Amino acid sequence: MAKVEIKHLTKIFGKRPKAALKMVKQHKSKDEIVEKTGSTVGVYDINMSIDEGEIFVIMGLSGSGKSTLIRLLNRLIEPTQGQLFIDGEEITKFNKKQMLEIRRQKMSMVFQNFGLFPHRTLLENTEYGLEIQGVNKEERRKRAEHALDNAKLLSYKDQYPSQLSGGMQQRVGLARALTNDPDILLMDEAFSALDPLVRGEMQDELLELQANVQKTIIFITHDLNEALHIGDHIAIMKDGELQQIGTGEEILTHPANEYVKSFIGGVDRSKVLTAESIMIPALTTNIDVDGPTVALRKMADEEVSGLVAVNRKREMLGYLSSDEAAKARRNQTPLSQAVVQMPTVDLDTLVADIMPIIYDAQTPVAVVDANKHARGVIIRGSVLEALADTEGDETDA
Amino acid sequence: MPNLPKVPLESWISDGVNWLTTHLSGLFNLMQRSGQSIMDGLTNGLTAIPTPLMIAGLTVIAILTTPKKYGFPLFTLIGLALIANQNLWSDLMSTVTLVIMASVISLVIGIPLGIITAKSPKTAAIVKPILDFMQTMPGFVYLIPAVAFFGIGVVPGVFASIIFALPPMVRMTDLGIRQVPVALVEAADSFGSTTWQKLIKLELPNARNTILAGVNQTIMLALSMVVTASMIGAPGLGRGVLSAVQRADVGSGFVNGLGLVILAIIIDRFTQKLNTKPGQKVATRPWRRWAILATALIMIGGGVVNAVTSQKSSGQKVNLGYVSWDSEVASTNVLAESLRQHGYDVTMTPLDNAVLWQSLANGQVDASVSAWLPYTHKALYDRYKNDISLLGPNLHGAKTGFVVPDYMKVNSIADLTNEANKTVTGIEPGAGEMITAQKTLDSYSNLKGWNLLSASSGAMATALDKAYKTKQDIVVTGWSPHWMFSKYKLKYLQDPKGTMGKNESINTITRKDLKKDNPKFEKVMDKFNWTKEDMESVMLDIQNGAKPKQAATKWLKSHQKLADSWYK
Numbered sequence: 001m002a003k004v005e006i007k008h009l010t011k012i013f014g015k016r017p018k019a020a021l022k023m024v025k026q027h028k029s030k031d032e033i034v035e036k037t038g039s040t041v042g043v044y045d046i047n048m049s050i051d052e053g054e055i056f057v058i059m060g061l062s063g064s065g066k067s068t069l070i071r072l073l074n075r076l077i078e079p080t081q082g083q084l085f086i087d088g089e090e091i092t093k094f095n096k097k098q099m100l101e102i103r104r105q106k107m108s109m110v111f112q113n114f115g116l117f118p119h120r121t122l123l124e125n126t127e128y129g130l131e132i133q134g135v136n137k138e139e140r141r142k143r144a145e146h147a148l149d150n151a152k153l154l155s156y157k158d159q160y161p162s163q164l165s166g167g168m169q170q171r172v173g174l175a176r177a178l179t180n181d182p183d184i185l186l187m188d189e190a191f192s193a194l195d196p197l198v199r200g201e202m203q204d205e206l207l208e209l210q211a212n213v214q215k216t217i218i219f220i221t222h223d224l225n226e227a228l229h230i231g232d233h234i235a236i237m238k239d240g241e242l243q244q245i246g247t248g249e250e251i252l253t254h255p256a257n258e259y260v261k262s263f264i265g266g267v268d269r270s271k272v273l274t275a276e277s278i279m280i281p282a283l284t285t286n287i288d289v290d291g292p293t294v295a296l297r298k299m300a301d302e303e304v305s306g307l308v309a310v311n312r313k314r315e316m317l318g319y320l321s322s323d324e325a326a327k328a329r330r331n332q333t334p335l336s337q338a339v340v341q342m343p344t345v346d347l348d349t350l351v352a353d354i355m356p357i358i359y360d361a362q363t364p365v366a367v368v369d370a371n372k373h374a375r376g377v378i379i380r381g382s383v384l385e386a387l388a389d390t391e392g393d394e395t396d397a
Numbered sequence: 398m399p400n401l402p403k404v405p406l407e408s409w410i411s412d413g414v415n416w417l418t419t420h421l422s423g424l425f426n427l428m429q430r431s432g433q434s435i436m437d438g439l440t441n442g443l444t445a446i447p448t449p450l451m452i453a454g455l456t457v458i459a460i461l462t463t464p465k466k467y468g469f470p471l472f473t474l475i476g477l478a479l480i481a482n483q484n485l486w487s488d489l490m491s492t493v494t495l496v497i498m499a500s501v502i503s504l505v506i507g508i509p510l511g512i513i514t515a516k517s518p519k520t521a522a523i524v525k526p527i528l529d530f531m532q533t534m535p536g537f538v539y540l541i542p543a544v545a546f547f548g549i550g551v552v553p554g555v556f557a558s559i560i561f562a563l564p565p566m567v568r569m570t571d572l573g574i575r576q577v578p579v580a581l582v583e584a585a586d587s588f589g590s591t592t593w594q595k596l597i598k599l600e601l602p603n604a605r606n607t608i609l610a611g612v613n614q615t616i617m618l619a620l621s622m623v624v625t626a627s628m629i630g631a632p633g634l635g636r637g638v639l640s641a642v643q644r645a646d647v648g649s650g651f652v653n654g655l656g657l658v659i660l661a662i663i664i665d666r667f668t669q670k671l672n673t674k675p676g677q678k679v680a681t682r683p684w685r686r687w688a689i690l691a692t693a694l695i696m697i698g699g700g701v702v703n704a705v706t707s708q709k710s711s712g713q714k715v716n717l718g719y720v721s722w723d724s725e726v727a728s729t730n731v732l733a734e735s736l737r738q739h740g741y742d743v744t745m746t747p748l749d750n751a752v753l754w755q756s757l758a759n760g761q762v763d764a765s766v767s768a769w770l771p772y773t774h775k776a777l778y779d780r781y782k783n784d785i786s787l788l789g790p791n792l793h794g795a796k797t798g799f800v801v802p803d804y805m806k807v808n809s810i811a812d813l814t815n816e817a818n819k820t821v822t823g824i825e826p827g828a829g830e831m832i833t834a835q836k837t838l839d840s841y842s843n844l845k846g847w848n849l850l851s852a853s854s855g856a857m858a859t860a861l862d863k864a865y866k867t868k869q870d871i872v873v874t875g876w877s878p879h880w881m882f883s884k885y886k887l888k889y890l891q892d893p894k895g896t897m898g899k900n901e902s903i904n905t906i907t908r909k910d911l912k913k914d915n916p917k918f919e920k921v922m923d924k925f926n927w928t929k930e931d932m933e934s935v936m937l938d939i940q941n942g943a944k945p946k947q948a949a950t951k952w953l954k955s956h957q958k959l960a961d962s963w964y965k
Contacts, residue, residue: 076587109588111583117598119603
C-alpha cells in the first residue's frame with residue numbers, strides 16, 4: 001500500500017472557484033481564467049502515489065504549483081477538491097484536531113528560508129515540535145540534542161539562528177523536523193537558498209540520512225540536477241498540472257511531452273548547441289606571474305587536474321596539467337616549458353563538429369574568441385551528455 | 398444648502414449622553430468610586446515614599462539599567478531633584494498616578510484588542526475606523542462626556558486619557574502580530590501548533606518590540622492628556638500649566654511644563670530599555686535584576702515606614718471648587734488657608750466655570766465662593782438653581798462691564814464705532830461674563846460687526862498690558878474687584894441698556910445637602926465675607942509675584958479679627 005495517495009487534488013485560489021474549475025476543464029489557459037474569474041489555479045487534478053521510504057521529487061518552474069501542492073499535503077492550504085490518503089486514511093476529511101495530530105506525529109516540514117524562530121536558540125527551535133505536544137522538558141531536550149548532534153551542531157545549541165550560516169541554519173531546520181520522528185518529511189526547496197557548494201553537501205547528507213532512517217521524503221525543487229541526484233521518482237509540473245512521473249532515467253529517455261522535453265533539454269543538441277553553450281568556465285593561470293606552486297594550489301582549490309595557461313594579455317597559450325606543474329616544481333623550471341598545446345574551437349562551433357576533436361585530444365578543448373582569449377573549456381563529460389541525448393532521440397525515432 | 402432643515406445632531410448626541418448618564422449611573426458611580434480610591438491609594442503610596450529616597454532609588458535603577466553610561470542616571474537625578482526643589486513633587490506623583498492608570502488600562506484593553514484585530518479581518522474593519530475617530534477627535538471633546546459620566550477629578554481624566562492613548566496600543570499590537578513573517582507562521586502550523594500556542598510561542602515574542610513601541614507611545618499620549626484633563630479637576634502638573642495659561646504667568650507655566658518634560662524623558666528612556674533585539678542574549682546579569690528589585694523594595698519599604706510614622710491630618714475633608722480667575726484665586730486661597738488653620742483638610746479644585754457649577758450640582762465639590770450674581774452667572778444659576786444652595790453674598794460691589802484705558806475718548810458702549818479693530822477682548826469662553834458680553838454685542842445696534850474674542854483671563858490681561866504700553870485702543874471684558882484697576886488707569890464704559898449687569902455681588906454656593914452632612918462647615922461658608930479692598934490687596938500681592946498661599950497667609954495675619962468672625 002502506498003504511503004501517500006493523492007486523487008484528483010485541486011486548489012483554486014480566489015473568490016469564484018466553481019467558475020474557474022469549469023474553465024480549467026475546458027483547457028483554458030491560466031491567464032484567461034484569471035482574466036475572467038479573478039481566480040488563480042494553484043494545482044489541478046493531481047494524481048500520484050508515493051511509496052514508503054522513497055525520495056519523491058516534485059519539479060517545476062516557479063509558478064508551476066509545486067509549493068502549493070506540498071502545502072496541500074499537510075493542509076496548510078485547504079484543497080478545493082480531491083482526496084488525500086496517508087496510510088490509507090483520508091485526511092482531507094479530518095477535522096482540525098485530527099489534523100493537528102497528523103502534523104505532530106506523521107509529517108514535518110523543512111522550508112526554503114529555514115523558517116527558524118529568531119527569538120529561540122537552536123535547542124529551543126529543535127525541540128519546538130515536541131514542546132507543543134507537551135512532552136516533558138528532559139525528554140524533549142534529550143531528543144533535540146540527539147538530533148542536533150546528528151547534524152553536528154550540538155556545540156552551537158545555545159546560539160541564535162542569526163549567528164549561523166545558511167547551511168547550518170538549514171541543518172537545524174532539518175534537525176527540528178526530524179526530532180518529531182515523523183514518517184513523512186516535506187521539503188520545500190529546502191536547499192535553494194544555499195550556495196552551490198553547501199547545497200551539494202546537504203544533498204549528500206540527505207541521502208546518507210535516508211540510508212539510515214528510511215523516511216518518506218517529498219522534496220520540491222526547480223533544479224533538474226538536484227532532482228536527478230537525490231530523487232527515486234520525479235514528478236514534473238507545469239501551470240498546476242502534472243506532466244510526467246517517473247524515475248530520472250525514464251524522464252530523460254522518454255519525456256512524455258514537448259514541455260518535459262524542453263525542460264530536460266531533450267532536443268538534438270549537437271545540431272543546435274554551440275561550443276559556447278556547453279563550455280564550462282575556463283580556469284586559468286597567468287604563467288608570466290604564477291609559479292608551479294601557485295598553479296598546483298589553484299588546481300587543488302578548484303578540484304581540477306589542469307589549467308588553461310594564459311599570458312599577461314590573457315591570450316591562450318596552452319594547457320598546464322598537474323603532472324607537468326609538479327614536474328616543473330621538482331626541477332625548478334619555469335612554467336612556460338611545462339605548457340602543452342591544446343586544441344581550440346571558436347565560440348560558435350557546433351557540438352557535432354567538436355566531437356571528433358575531443359576524441360583525439362589529450363587535454364580539454366579550449367573555446368577562444370577572436371582575440372585569442374580563452375572563454376571556456378569543453379571537457380569530455382559535456383559532450384557525452386550531448387551524445388547521450390542524441391542517442392536517446394534515436395531510440396525514440 | 399437652502400430648504401434643508403439642519404440635522405439635529407447636537408441634540409441627538411446630548412440625548413444619547415443623557416440617556417447613558419441616567420441609565421448607567423450606578424455603573425459609572427461604581428467606576429468613579431473604585432477608580433478614585435485606587436488612584437488615591439496609588440498617589441498616597443507614591444507620596445509616602447520620602448522624596449530623597451525615591452530620587453536616589455530611581456537614580457540607582459537608572460544606573461543599573463544603563464551600565465557604563467552616566468548621561469541618563471545623571472539626568473534622572475538632576476531632573477527629579479529640580480522638580481522636588483520647585484515644590485512640584487506631590488503634583489508630579491499625581492501625574493505619575495494618572496499616567497500609570499491610563500497606560501495600564503490602555504494596555505489591558507489595547508493588547509487583546511490588537512490581537513483580535515490581527516487575527517480577524519472583520520473585527521479590524523470595524524475597529525480601525527473607530528480608532529481613527531478616537532485619535533483625531535480633539536482631546537477636549539472627551540472631557541465633556543467624561544464629566545457627565547464620572548463628574549470631576551482624576552477618574553474622568555483617566556477616562557479621557559485612555560480614549561486618546563488606546564489607539565496606538567491597538568494599532569501597534571496589530572501591526573506587530575501581522576508583521577511576523579509568513580514563513581514562521583507556516584513553520585509553527587506545520588508542527589501542529591494550536592492558535593493559542595502560536596500566539597504565545599511565536600507571535601507575541603516576535604511582536605514584542607513593536608508592542609513595546611506602542612506602549613511607549615501610549616504612555617506619551619497619556620502624558621500629553623494630563624494638561625487637558627486638569628481642566629476637569631485631574632490633579633498634577635497639568636493644573637499648574639493650565640492655571641499659568643489662565644493667568645498668563647510665563648514662569649510658572651514653564652516650570653510646570655519642564656516638570657512634564659523631565660517626567661516624559663525619564664519614562665521614555667525607561668520603557669525603551671525594555672526593547673531587545675530578538676536572537677540576542679540579553680546581557681543583564683542576574684545580580685543586576687536582584688539589585689533593581691532590592692532598590693524598588695527599599696523604596697516601598699521607606700514609603701511604608703513613612704506612612705506608618707507620619708501623622709495623617711485627621712481634619713475634616715472639604716473640597717472647594719473655583720475658577721482660575723485672579724479674583725477667585727485670591728478668595729479661595731484666603732478661605733482655604735483660614736480653614737486649614739482651623740483644622741480642616743482642604744482640597745482646592747480649579748475647574749472651568751460651567752464644570753464647577755455642574756460639579757456642585759452633583760455634589761462632587763462641597764462649596765465655592767465664586768458665583769457672580771445676579772447677572773454674570775445668571776444662565777448657569779438658572780440651570781442648576783434646584784440642585785445647589787445659594788448662601789448669599791460674600792463680597793459686595795462687584796461689577797462687570799466693558800473696560801477701556803482712560804486715554805481712549807469713548808465713554809459709553811453706545812458710542813463705540815470702530816475702535817480696537819471692532820474687537821472686544823474677552824476671557825474663557827465658558828465664563829458668565831462672556832455670555833453677557835455676547836448679549837451686549839447683539840443688543841447695541843452700533844456694535845453690529847463687532848467680534849468677541851475668547852481667550853483666557855490671563856491672556857486678556859497680557860493683551861491689555863501690551864496695548865496700554867503702546868497707547869493703542871483696546872476694549873476688554875473687565876470686572877471688579879481686579880488688580881488691573883490698581884495697576885493701570887482704566888474706566889468702565891457706561892451701559893445705558895444695562896445688558897452687562899448692574900452692580901453685583903460675589904456669592905457663596907454649596908452643594909444641596911452640605912447643611913445636612915456638615916453643618917459646622919456650612920456655617921463657616923455662610924459667614925464668609927470680606928470687602929472689595931481686601932480682595933484687591935491680595936490680588937495685587939499675587940500679581941507682584943507672591944504665591945497665592947503666601948499672599949493669603951499675609952492677609953489673614955493682618956485681618957485676624959475679620960477671619961475669626963467667620964467661625965463664630
